[in-house]
Amino acid sequence: MGIRRVAADDAPRIHAILVATGVFTPAEVECADELVAEAIHQPDKGDYLVHVLEHDGVVVGYVCYGATPLTDGTYDLYWIAVDPACHGHGHGQRLIAFVESELRSSGGRLLLIETSGKDSYGPTQSFYLRCGYRELARIPAFYRPGDDKIVYGKYLD
Numbered sequence: 623m624g625i626r627r628v629a630a631d632d633a634p635r636i637h638a639i640l641v642a643t644g645v646f647t648p649a650e651v652e653c654a655d656e657l658v659a660e661a662i663h664q665p666d667k668g669d670y671l672v673h674v675l676e677h678d679g680v681v682v683g684y685v686c687y688g689a690t691p692l693t694d695g696t697y698d699l700y701w702i703a704v705d706p707a708c709h710g711h712g713h714g715q716r717l718i719a720f721v722e723s724e725l726r727s728s729g730g731r732l733l734l735i736e737t738s739g740k741d742s743y744g745p746t747q748s749f750y751l752r753c754g755y756r757e758l759a760r761i762p763a764f765y766r767p768g769d770d771k772i773v774y775g776k777y778l779d
């Protein structure tokens with residue numbers, strides 16, 4: 623079990639995990655794929671940092687995060703996904719803890735996570751609360767009527 627930087631041949635596996643979760647629309651999967659592609663092919667830009675978690679040599683989850691432009695020490699966690707076949711084994715928590723540890727050692731101060739308020743995201747919301755995040759803001763009907771944006775956050779100091 624280990625967490626490492628994304629490699630070029632991880633992209634199809636990450637795509638498969640995103641689809642398998644069943645919570646992302648095709649447009650959301652496409653957007654997530656684009657960020658992974660940028661992390662792989664333009665790593666020097668550094669806008670999107672992508673790491674994968676391997677278990678028995680197989681990628682079972684990934685996380686994508688990056689510095690929020692024009693802030694001092696604020697970061698966004700853009701995507702996190704774990705293969706549904708492996709949910710509930712602590713992989714998600716390991717990925718979040720990894721990001722927090724990386725940020726703490728590089729001056730990160732605040733990690734924000736935006737997610738949908740839809741019922742289908744209930745398990746995800748529980749997951750963030752369980753990881754010590756709290757709801758810092760909510761914008762009603764942000765994504766579409768009846769679909770709020772929730773901003774979770776954790777101050778890292």
Ligand SMILES: CC(C)(COP(=O)(O)OP(=O)(O)OC[C@H]1O[C@@H](n2cnc3c(N)ncnc32)[C@H](O)[C@@H]1OP(=O)(O)O)[C@@H](O)C(=O)NCCC(=O)NCCS
Binds near residue numbers: 701703737744745749
């Ligand atoms: C959210 C997600 C990454 C969590 O990954 P995971 O590996 O299943 O989570 P973990 O096993 O690390 O769980 C960590 C904690 O959250 C809790 N948790 C995880 N899934 C949960 C669920 N469905 N309902 C309630 N609590 C849950 C666990 O009980 C655990 O707490 P514990 O330590 O007290 O047992 C995973 O469910 C996922 O990929 N979901 C679909 C994609 C998604 O919604 N991504 C976020 C939007 S970008």
